[in-house]
Amino acid sequence: MATGQRLFVKVTRDSLPQVKDKYPFLYLERGRLEIDDSSIKWIDSENNVVPLPVATLNALLLGPGTSITHDAVKTATAANCSVCWVGEDSLLFYAAGFLPTADTRNLKQQIELAADPKKSVEVARRMFSRRFPDADLDGKSLKEMMGMEGHRVRALYQAKAEEYQVGWKGRKFVPGKFETSDVTNQIMTASNAALYGILCSAVHSMGYSPHVGFIHSGSPLPFIYDLADLYKEHLCIDLAFMLTREMAGRYNKHKVSESFRARVIEMDLLSKLVDDVAEVLGVGRASGRRK
Template sequence: APPMGQGRSDVARAHARLWADETARVDVARKMYAYRFGRVLPHSDISVLRGIEGGRLKETYKIMANKYGVPWHARRYDRQRPEAADLPNQAINHAATFVEAAADAAVAAVGALPPLGFIHEQSSNAFTLDVADLWRAEITLPLAFSVAAKVMRHPRLSLEPETRREAAAWFRKHKLIPNMIDRIKELLHVDDRRRHAQRV
């Protein structure tokens, strides 16, 4: 899916309209969770959905650790001392950073509004984080654990550059940014293909 082009305000207007309406905002958040869970949950309380997602992630960490043969204890992240984390946690941090960069590119490409998150709040890039999290189980964690396993087997490898190299390959293989662009437009109910057809 190509970017929608510079100067287009369709996405920004749709984004602002949905975010400003409390009911619509919750509906978009529920749709985001539906993508992540693979089904629509009946809950409309975002805090409940966050709790369900937290439990799901704990299981996903264990599944990924077992799949790639990586020792796993718990998710730990110290913003002040990220390098103090164990290797799997550092790998997750690096992978998440690269996926967020891809999401940032997708959000910018379509002209969406980064501060207006539907799940994340009080961040200048809240919507970017929302988009990145849609690929947490599909891309971020498999990427992180696969690289962690590789670095454990080959200690001479450096974790951050290796994660960066693998991330680039994974993103190309999975067409991550084009898929993010499509997902954003779907979430915000923007159909630029129909609009283009009307102009032709």
């Protein structure tokens, strides 16, 4: 894997999880997954061969330059390890293979919470309380809390614009017309997309569904958007205004990607997310797919 700051480290025999551990996912790029004596082996771009303990994994995240044989997919499925196709460092999420034998315990909990109006609002309230730690949200309806959030975000945009001395005319994004936005909006759109990619990969690996949300609705990934709002202030909004000043009016996708990745690593988002999901759902630490 490439050098520099990365969300994921190079996979070697020494860096693999021990049998006693259960990892939510393992990210791979630039190599091939094959079968060797009924087990999966990873052959990287330098021809190093690493046996993969798929029985200890919830998901394999396949990044750029990867290929996988039919038999390797069958073996992963038999071990209850799903397969996802993602962009570099999982900053984009493309697709996931669903397992017919997957443990649906976490998904069932998520659906039960979302289907009960009272419990669903309680989950939403726990999410909003992360952004309003000093507010009394007891008895507040979802609509009221969403209204509070709208005011908070607009005020946050203005505060960041003043902090970094950046002109701000409001959040604007037109699908398919990325270049028509100003630099601040372009950075925010790109970093949002990267955050959604990471969250999609992680949510799938923990056995939850991106499609069952508690605040957002009428969108393809409501649970992802729910979770993203817990992290956007630092990872996306503050980053956008800071980089706008540094870029002096010229959008630089490499700078955006590097800066976003650095903040994700600093926050330790991948570890933090597991505990955050359990907390907002009120179900205890996420258990993964297997019992």
